[in-house]
Each structure stands twice: as structure tokens, then as C-alpha cells.
Amino acid sequence: MNETDVVIIGAGHNGLTCAAYLASAGLRVTVVERRKVVGGAAVTEEFHPGFRNSVAAYTVSLLNPKIIADLRLAEHGLKIVERRAQNFLPTPDGSYLLTGEGRSLASIAKLSRHDAEAFPLFSRQLEAIADVLRAFVLRAPPNLVEGFGAGAIRESLNALGSAGILRQLSLEQSRDLLDLFTRSAGEMLDERFENDLVKALFGFDAIVGNYASPYAAGSAYVMLHHAFGEVNGKKGVWGHAVGGMGAITQAMARAAREHGAEIRCDAGVREVIVERDRAVGVALDNGETLRAKYVASSVNPKLLYTRLIPAQALPDPFLARIGNWRNGSGTFRMNVALSALPSFTALPGDGDHLTAGIILGPSLAYMDRAFHDARTHGWSREPVVEVLIPSTLDDSLAPQGQHVASLFCQHVAPTLPDGTSWDAHREEVADLMIATVDKYAPGFAGSVVGRQSLTPLDLEREFGLLGGDIFHGALSLNQLFSARPMLGHADYRGPLKGLYHCGSGAHPGGGVTGAPGHNAAKVILSDHRALFTRRG
Numbered sequence: 207m208n209e210t211d212v213v214i215i216g217a218g219h220n221g222l223t224c225a226a227y228l229a230s231a232g233l234r235v236t237v238v239e240r241r242k243v244v245g246g247a248a249v250t251e252e253f254h255p256g257f258r259n260s261v262a263a264y265t266v267s268l269l270n271p272k273i274i275a276d277l278r279l280a281e282h283g284l285k286i287v288e289r290r291a292q293n294f295l296p297t298p299d300g301s302y303l304l305t306g307e308g309r310s311l312a313s314i315a316k317l318s319r320h321d322a323e324a325f326p327l328f329s330r331q332l333e334a335i336a337d338v339l340r341a342f343v344l345r346a347p348p349n350l351v352e353g354f355g356a357g358a359i360r361e362s363l364n365a366l367g368s369a370g371i372l373r374q375l376s377l378e379q380s381r382d383l384l385d386l387f388t389r390s391a392g393e394m395l396d397e398r399f400e401n402d403l404v405k406a407l408f409g410f411d412a413i414v415g416n417y418a419s420p421y422a423a424g425s426a427y428v429m430l431h432h433a434f435g436e437v438n439g440k441k442g443v444w445g446h447a448v449g450g451m452g453a454i455t456q457a458m459a460r461a462a463r464e465h466g467a468e469i470r471c472d473a474g475v476r477e478v479i480v481e482r483d484r485a486v487g488v489a490l491d492n493g494e495t496l497r498a499k500y501v502a503s504s505v506n507p508k509l510l511y512t513r514l515i516p517a518q519a520l521p522d523p524f525l526a527r528i529g530n531w532r533n534g535s536g537t538f539r540m541n542v543a544l545s546a547l548p549s550f551t552a553l554p555g556d557g558d559h560l561t562a563g564i565i566l567g568p569s570l571a572y573m574d575r576a577f578h579d580a581r582t583h584g585w586s587r588e589p590v591v592e593v594l595i596p597s598t599l600d601d602s603l604a605p606q607g608q609h610v611a612s613l614f615c616q617h618v619a620p621t622l623p624d625g626t627s628w629d630a631h632r633e634e635v636a637d638l639m640i641a642t643v644d645k646y647a648p649g650f651a652g653s654v655v656g657r658q659s660l661t662p663l664d665l666e667r668e669f670g671l672l673g674g675d676i677f678h679g680a681l682s683l684n685q686l687f688s689a690r691p692m693l694g695h696a697d698y699r700g701p702l703k704g705l706y707h708c709g710s711g712a713h714p715g716g717g718v719t720g721a722p723g724h725n726a727a728k729v730i731l732s733d734h735r736a737l738f739t740r741r742g
């Protein structure tokens with residue numbers, strides 16, 4: 207039986223971040239990953255001969271700059287480049303919106319003078335609240351604890367620190383924050399803007415990975431969640447990791463290994479070993495066991511607690527609540543190999559707009575309909591699709607003169623309402639997604655020479671994303687901040703001694719941020735030091 211200080215379940219970007227911080231602090235760390243490659247949902251693979259792409263996550267902004275610097279990811283080979291335009295929203299009939307540095311206002315003004323005047327104010331409001339989120343990203347949220355012990359003192363101090371951050375907001379900004387945490391994006395956008403495409407620009411962020419109408423309460427938070435990132439110091443901007451998202455996790459793996467962490471692929475965890483009330487290691491699918499002082503899990507919390515930990519080891523109320531953890535973000539993900547670049551009716555030919563996130567979903571009403579259709583039919587017959595063509599910024603992904611595109615398709619049901627399997631509908635829905643793009647860029651379908659299609663079921667089977675949930679659990683108010691993954695466990699400590707959460711199911715949630723991995727490492731190190739001080 208092998209012994210180590212920390213065993214980390216899952217080599218997604220958060221497991222790797224956690225490993226790198228712990229190993230650099232001198233702990234012996236072993237990461238065990240079920241797949242044959244590291245990276246989890248942030249991975250680049252060849253999906254068609256000669257064509258590589260980010261298989262799941264496809265664009266970068268949320269990755270925290272402190273983590274990039276601490277782990278020296280640039281020295282380990284990571285290069286992030288900006289898109290030449292941020293977003294392009296065409297309509298099939300020829301109008302469009304094109305945003306990005308120096309171009310958003312002029313493009314909005316062509317659609318609506320009123321909206322061009324309203325845009326800077328709303329952007330400033332969003333940015334002020336995004337700044338608050340940024341201040342919370344790399345710290346544990348206040349955790350609810352019972353009793354008056356050391357934990358209560360620690361959490362009182364944490365609550366004071368959090369209050370200090372919130373006090374930087376004016377009263378008016380605090381009202382904005384309440385709105386953004388509780389209201390629907392649709393309502394807030396209707397109050398401020400009149401043009402459909404301008405509303406759809408923000409509305410897309412409210413529904414991406416969020417199986418809900420843009421008029422659902424709480425969707426404004428999801429919009430905000432997509433606004434707290436930055437690329438190379440530019441706030442709110444989205445960019446591309448050269449070599450695809452796998453370049454991020456390859457660099458993280460190098461950083462972790464440099465400090466001595468061992469990373470084992472093809473090493474799925476069958477069970478967390480529990481002795482009395484303590485997690486003491488893991489049993490692998492191949493029968494091997496690894497003992498450790500600490501076990502950190504980066505997998506979806508419901509997967510951890512309902513499939514990897516014996517039920518009798520957990521308190522009944524905890525098990526009942528985690529059983530109700532809401533998964534299922536309603537997305538269908540495709541990668542396509544293209545013989546030529548698409549040409550959009552609204553803006554034909556090549557240009558900076560082809561480096562942008564191209565949003566096919568021209569109004570909030572369209573997005574609302576897409577959700578309701580998916581609820582009853584299983585998928586929206588007029589879906590919302592974001593097209594990203596990373597090969598316009600990165601020639602390492604496709605043969606010369608050819609291209610790869612990511613299609614991130616919104617509003618498919620996590621499980622189908624008629625009880626049939628997603629396996630029976632994958633190709634039909636993939637055809638629909640391609641036909642949808644073709645409506646905006648005639649000829650697109652004919653240029654597709656290879657494709658990879660991932661239903662919610664495929665995302666679950668391949669990456670352990672239950673219900674295909676890209677965030678490891680919905681970003682709803684009852685699953686956020688101090689309640690992620692549950693009130694009383696927001697401090698990255700699980701209900702068993704020695705067990706920690708270091709994945710997207712912990713604060714601040716999903717996206718390629720590295721933050722849960724960073725924050726969990728801090729807590730593990732502090733517990734480790736406390737143990738040795740007491741013994742010492």
C-alpha cells in the first residue's frame with residue numbers, strides 16, 4: 207500500500223492547480239485521473255485526422271492572473287492571445303453587431319442610438335460588481351459553523367473580511383449587486399436596452415451553460431459570472447490559449463511535476479477509503495490502494511458523495527441534500543473540421559469577426575423559446591449556437607488553409623423528456639446544429655469534413671460531468687458562494703476529516719478559473735500546519 211501526504215482525485219485544471227500549490231509547499235502529492243490524459247474539461251485532442259481542438263471548454267478569460275503568475279504557466283509554455291473582435295452577432299437577414307476594443311459603441315449606434323448611450327453605463331455597473339467578485343474569487347466565502355470553537359472564530363474573521371470588501375461598494379452599487387444576484391437578465395436588459403441584438407449580446411452570457419430562460423430569476427448572476435475574467439490584464443475580455451485549452455492544463459501539469467507531484471492517468475478512483483470519520487486514501491479501479499493524510503476531490507460533488515464514498519460513512523442529512531444537488535447545464539458540444547472559412551450573409555468574407563465568439567441567437571425571445579422547446583421536446587429546434595473558429599488565431603490546430611470550429615449549442619435537455627437515450631439522437635441533433643449555422647453562413651454545411659458531437663450524456667460518460675453540467679452544478683443562488691457545495695462546507699472541507707473539495711463544485715464555481723484548486727490548497731496547507739504546530 208502506497209503512502210503520500212495528499213491524494214487528489216481528478217487531473218482537471220483545478221486538481222492540477224491544487225497539486226502544484228501543495229507540491230510547491232513541500233507536500234508529497236499524487237494526482238489520480240480516470241482518463242488517459244490530464245486536463246478534464248480543459249483539454250485539446252485530435253478529433254479528426256489532422257484536426258485538433260479544445261474538446262469541451264474552448265475559450266479563456268476566467269483563468270486567474272495570480273495563478274498564471276504563481277504557477278509560471280507562461281514559462282511552462284502557455285500563451286494566451288486576444289481575439290481581434292470579441293463577439294459577432296449576425297442575423298440571417300443581414301444586420302449584425304460586432305463588439306471589441308474600439309468598435310462596440312459604433313456598432314451599437316448603427317442599431318440604436320438609445321442603446322449606444324445606455325451601453326457605457328451598464329458596462330460600468332457590471333464592471334463594478336465584477337470587481338467585487340474578483341475580490342472574492344481567491345478567498346473562501348464565509349462558512350456557517352455551529353458552536354463557538356476555533357472554527358467559529360476563524361469564520362467571524364472571514365465574515366469581517368468579506369464585509370470589508372462589500373463596504374467598498376456605494377449604496378447604489380449594493381443595490382445593483384442584489385439585482386445581479388437575484389433577478390433575471392432578461393428583465394434587467396429590457397429595462398436598459400431596446401435593440402434585440404444588444405440584449406442578446408449580454409443575454410447569451412446569462413444562458414450559456416445555464417439550462418434556463420434568460421427571463422428566469424437568477425440568470426443575471428450567470429451573466430455576471432462570465433464577466434469577471436480578463437486576458438493579459440484586459441478586464442472582461444475573452445481570448446484563446448495557443449494549442450487549445452489543453453495548453454493550459456499541460457502547463458499546469460508541468461508546474462505540478464516540477465515541484466515533485468506525481469500525476470497518474472488511467473487511474474480512476476473506485477472508492478474513497480474511510481476509517482471511522484476520516485478519509486485516509488483511495489482505492490483505484492485496478493484494485494490498488496493509495497493511503498494519504500488528506501484526500502482532495504476535484505470531481506462533481508454529487509459524483510463524489512453518491513458514487514465514490516460509502517453511504518454509511520456520511521451523515522444522513524448531508525447525503526439527502528447532496529442527492530438534490532442540481533446538475534444539468536443543457537449544452538451540446540461539437541467540434542468541426544472545415545475545408546474553408548464560413549462566410550456570413552450579414553458580413554461576407556474573411557475578417558476580424560471570424561476570430562470572435564459568433565453568437566447565433568438573435569434575441570432574448572429566441573433564447574426564451576429555445577429553452578421552452580428543449581423542456582418539452584428534448585432539444586430546441588431553433589437552438590442558440592456560439593461558433594468559435596480558433597484556427598483563425600492559431601495555425602497549430604488544422605492543416606494549412608483549413609480550419610477547426612467549436613460549436614457550443616445551448617438548450618438541450620440533460621435527459622430527454624420521452625425517456626429515450628441521447629445515444630439515439632446524437633447525429634440528428636448534430637445535423638440540426640450544422641443546419642442552424644448554415645442559415646447564417648450558407649455553404650457552411652458543405653465545408654464540414656469531419657465532426658465530433660458530445661451530448662450531455664457523452665459529457666457525463668467522458669468527463670464525469672453529471673447531466674453534462676459544465677460547472678459541476680448549477681450556478682443558482684442556493685448553490686453559490688457560502689452554499690457551494692452546501693452551507694457548512696464552503697470552506698473546502700468535506701463532512702469527513704481529511705476530505706477536501708478542490709473542483710468547480712466549490713466556490714467560486716465552474717469555468718476554467720483555477721480558483722477552487724488554489725483556495726482548497728490554502729486550506730489544506732493551513733490544516734497541515736496547524737496539525738504540526740499542535741504536535742510540535
Ligand SMILES: Cc1cc2nc3c(=O)[nH]c(=O)nc-3n(C[C@H](O)[C@H](O)[C@H](O)COP(=O)(O)OP(=O)(O)OC[C@H]3O[C@@H](n4cnc5c(N)ncnc54)[C@H](O)[C@@H]3O)c2cc1C
Nearest residue numbers: 216218219220240246247263264265475670676710717718
Ligand atoms: C462543453 C463545455 C464547454 C465549456 N466551455 C468553457 C469555456 O469556454 N471557458 C471556460 O472557462 N469554461 C468552460 N467550461 C467549464 C469548464 O471547462 C469547467 O467548469 C472546468 O474545466 C472544470 O474544471 P475542474 O478541474 O473543476 O473539473 P474537471 O475538468 O471536470 O476535472 C475533473 C477530473 O476528474 C476526473 N474524474 C472523474 N471521475 C474520476 C474518478 N472516479 N477517478 C479519477 N478521476 C476522475 C475527470 O476525468 C476529470 O479529468 C466548459 C465546460 C464544458 C463541459
